[in-house]
Amino acid sequence: MTASLALGRNVKSLRGRDLISIADLSSEELQFIIQTALDFKRRFYAGERIIPVLRGKTLLMIFQKPSTRTRISFEQAMVQLGGYVISLGWKEMQLGRGETIADTARVLSRYVDGVVARVYNHGDLVELAKYAAIPVINALSDKEHPCQIIGDMLTILEKKGRLAGLTIAFVGDGGDNVLHSLLLASAKLGINIKIGTAEGYDPDPEIMKLAMEDANRTGASIEVLRSPEDAVKGADVVYTDVWVSMGQEAEREKRIKDLSRFRVTPELMSLAKSDAIFMHCLPAHRGMEVTDEVIDGPQSVVWDQAENRLHAQKAILALLL
16 A cells, blocks of 8 residues: 555545645645655656546646746646646736636636636635635745645655654745745644744744644744854755745845845855755756755755656645546
């Protein structure tokens, strides 16, 4: 029996559920999705390129923001599950001409089996899910990036053989949407997390509150530090993301100045454990938040991390749709 099937006996069915935030999942459900992703990956490399559990199902993908990994991995995941995909920009739909999100959600529920949406405003996803009768999946918002982190946890599990008890150091913008999902997932899975960030760039207080509640239950620790060296020291995983996300271009110069101390360099990586891995959700601004020597170096797992988005998306789609 596979690990995911064994764990799944204790997990309430995810079918028909939304995935707007990592907070939507229990610790057991999150573990179940990660193990299911691992099962899909093993079967893929065993030669099962098509596992048609979603034959006849159609997924709609809506994009307000550009996308490479998220769009391609979701489209390919749906194909490998035997389903169909429609991809549209926000302005290609009547949403771009003023139709309400609620009305759009009601219509889409009559046409497709699920919606994946990448938006600027997290509240738009919440409203879409409220009025849709089908699963709505967050493909990135200004607040969270849950699908990214599910793939990341698969990567860490593969590289380290476990999750609970590890220490992740996130260095850079503490208000980052990827960090928010990483923080929530780490707390649920018993992973310690140290956040090295500048004054004024701390995580969202609501996210911190939710994470602390789970951390108190799992025994994980959460620290926000002003020194990148203190954050990275002794870490199993060093993670960073861009300092200027989509929609923050007007703050570019200020952000670069404020966060310049938090660049991941070989010197900073040397403070982590000797077998530590480096992660970045991509795209990377090379020379800004990370140097070429690190992202192209032997400790970097960013390409495995990018591939695992595909297997994570298959798990998410198969279980929700």
